[in-house]
Amino acid sequence: MAAAMLGGREVARLLQVLKYTNRGYASQRTLNEVVIASAARTPIGSFQGSLSSLRATELGSIAIKGAIERAGIPAEEVKEVYMGNVLQAGQGQAPARQALLGAGLPISTPATTINKVCASGMKSVMMAAQNLMCGNQDVMVAGGMESMSNVPYTMNRGATPYGGVKLEDLIVKDGLTDVYNKIHMGNCAENTAKKLTVSREEQDTYAINSYTRSKTAWESGELIKEVVPVTISQKGKPDIEVKEDEEYKRVDFSKVPKLKTVFQKENGTVTAANASTLNDGAAALVVMTSEAAKRLNVTPLARIVAFADAAVDPIDFPIAPAYAVPKVLSDAGLKKEDIAMWEINEAFSVVVLANIKMLGIDPQKVNIHGGAVSLGHPIGMSGARIVGHMAHVLKQGQYGLAGICNGGVTYLNLAVGTYLYNRSVSPACHQLFRLLLSVHPHQECFHLLNCVGLSCGAPAVRGLAASAPPNHESGATIIKQPSLGH
Template identity: 55%
Template sequence: MSILKLALKSSTVQSIRQLSGSSGSDVVVVSALRTPIGSFRGSLSQLSAAQMATQVIKALISQSSVKPEQIDEVIMGHILTHGGGQHPTRQAVINSGLPSATVTSTVNKLCASGMKSLMLASGLLSLKQANIMIAGGMESMSNVPFILKRGDTNYGHTQLYDALLSDGLMDAFHNIHMGNCGENTAKKYGITREDQDKFAIGSYEKSAAAAKAGLFDKERISVTVPDRKSGTKTISDDEEYHKVDFNKIGSLKSVFQKDGTITAANASKLNDGAAVSLLMRSNTASELGLQPLAKIVDYADNEIEPIDFPIAPVEAMRKLLDRNGLKAHNVTMWEINEAFSVVPLVNIKLLGLDAQKVNIHGGAVSLGHPIGMSGARIVNHLAHTLKSGEFGIASICNGGGGASAILIQGN
């Protein structure tokens, strides 16, 4: 081996060792919880996004020794706020029992909103502008209203616009559905219908196996939902993965284009849910006697042409690897959000990843994709799953050509 290669290898090993170290200013995830994920107009549809977030924030505080008045700020990703009342994040903060002095912010970076909230909170903690924060994401896609544009009430008929589409699922630059962008990527990179169907089946199988093994239990709470018959009922399980019919997957018609590759089975679904994390610096956790789940090592964003959004995570993840002296094989576990099956497939292809390390417990295709929540959910799952010293990367693409990614290390 040449002197240059030895030097590079030594440099990489040293970088990894430095990452594995700890300092009192490291930002850590102390607790990470989520609601079950409900299907569209399904088990959680009686709850608003704020009501789901309220329940999960209450549980987060209840499970830790942190007092409500110790929380400096709450940042939540939330996209489709229409009809949810003024400042849904503020509603969740006040109704969960946090003091009115708690600073509250909402982030809209489309599907990356929940992850971006965690990134912003980490930055504030690193700058010591806050000591303890809650960050995450929420979405009730079941309750997004139709819109009557102001001024569109002339004599005769008028038109309603679906805010779920216009503000969440439609590319604003080409006026096409995000699925059409996915079709463009599939064609450009040779990702076939068979590839996507196989991946989707695997996602459902992995989610079902993980649920059966209790691997979601530490991260998932039970929520209370209004019920006409009994007054209230408790929802404890994710809804979507139970609804698959494997016999029909191969025969489903494409959704977005004639003779296309994306179907209702190999794409993510419309869903409801909320996820949050309790973040602080490691010295604060020590002072409070709290054992962190994981350390947030680094995070990155990337932006490309809007139609190519499915491959935006590639450069975000490369930035994390390059900046931290890591190679793909140094990462134990990858969470790449399954907006469509083509997204993780093309990212695996372009980064040369070991597919056995990607979404090992399923993803949005089978569990669901409440768009403001998903970025936080996949980080939470990494935090609960990584063993001490192991590195994990979570990444999620967003409409408009963007993506966010976070590198974390198990504690």
């Protein structure tokens, strides 16, 4: 309705400005729109399970190759690769570089390995999106990889003391310990459970639901579409093909309420069943600018709308989402009611339960196909996995929000929206929208007809359809603020 009140002079002024900005005289550079062209992952293997013979970099290669093949683009189009990897000891130099070369990308392709603990995979996607938005690259691969089965033990250098030396497990030291409070992350989860009065029974019920949802998702085919099979070579034996997650089948619901607590023996609530597990796996996404998608004739799965970080006291890492979610919603110009699907990483069941309570969000929209409790949590992979899963599942026009906490402690959120249109909107239409928004800042969206005019009741505004340049490409669409970088 606000657009209908535009007067003839205002419309004429906007058209005049559009005329010149369409010639390339705009002085302010706008951010590129970033889309997810494809997302692929390996199955998630259990600790010392089906994928344990493969290093993290080998799993990463499989995910990268699968994502590029699904995007349907030549490997040479990928200009740079970011891969998250937490437990890097013993893997050799530059794990991300190893992964991209193993995937068959050109030797000239640069790579960066990201370590932000459990958020590494998502941070890789966010950093790639920033690179694309700024125009430094136009096609990238981002993701994460981890083989917790192959993480070594270590000992300190120096003279061997009488009585021997103590080996340290780097899974625990570098991946699962709050370095500031010198406690396991599970004790942080216990702290949150007590602060927010989340009971053992609530956590057990949530965990059972996670396993049930994952089983249903596999049986219905929701998860198979994102998984790339992994072939395991065996000496003197036939190859084994792993094409399904292992962890969700390894549960006996009758034993869940009877399990002993792991981290706090008295009044504890966190058990092996309601916490995530140690796992192996990798995930990768092909992300690109919308212009690159058009050039390569790629139909995107979704677009990246906004992302944000938030930091809290390290011991409170489970509730960091409650501080990050408002930031990303504000950046995206959305309300929590606009989110059709939430992916909150299930480091522990209490993480999800605490944030559902603090944020007041609908539990039925959260982790609808299960999560890390039932599928597994290869810590460098998980952030990329939940973004990729969301991109596959969101329906046309929906928004989803993925978030993951990490030790240290911060929490990352990334909002993804699916397209409301089939082809990229012209820069001239973007400019027109911004100009209209400057006149009517409270208007949430304008309806564009073939990207040449506004659909509303005022004849003067309808005249834009006839007056604007005729060379725009797109069907009728509703353009919301987040899709234009506001």
